[in-house]
Amino acid sequence: MDFKKSNAPASTVTRNLRKIDGPTGNIYESIAIISRRANQISKTLKEELSNKLAEFASSTDNLEEIFENREQIEISKFYERLPKPHSVATQEFLDGRIYHRNPAREQQEGEDNA
Numbered sequence: 001m002d003f004k005k006s007n008a009p010a011s012t013v014t015r016n017l018r019k020i021d022g023p024t025g026n027i028y029e030s031i032a033i034i035s036r037r038a039n040q041i042s043k044t045l046k047e048e049l050s051n052k053l054a055e056f057a058s059s060t061d062n063l064e065e066i067f068e069n070r071e072q073i074e075i076s077k078f079y080e081r082l083p084k085p086h087s088v089a090t091q092e093f094l095d096g097r098i099y100h101r102n103p104a105r106e107q108q109e110g111e112d113n114a
Contacts, residue, residue, distance in 0.1 A: 008083040008091035019094060030093065033100045037089035049079050
């Protein structure tokens with residue numbers, strides 16, 4: 001998934017709790033699913049940013065030789081402007097693009113049908 005092209009809002013948005021708990025029937029389960037996805041997105045973005053900024057790492061650790069690299073600043077600003085991982089995860093959840101299942105519920109439904 002390309003997070004940079006997400007239609008998630010970049011700022012805070014008030015959400016309707018009924019829309020969030022709709023797919024699972026439980027608000028806490030929905031929030032747990034969203035938080036797990038947000039952690040995945042955050043980890044991916046952090047790795048990507050670290051890899052891009054590693055190209056600019058200097059081999060010397062001298063405080064007197066700190067250079068302002070324009071490309072490095074632009075990359076950092078780009079990532080700062082992206083929607084936050086929780087916004088992207090919430091939008092994906094509401095759009096039905098997150099696969100989730102509850103094995104305990106599936107097992108209980110299997111026992112009820114038997």
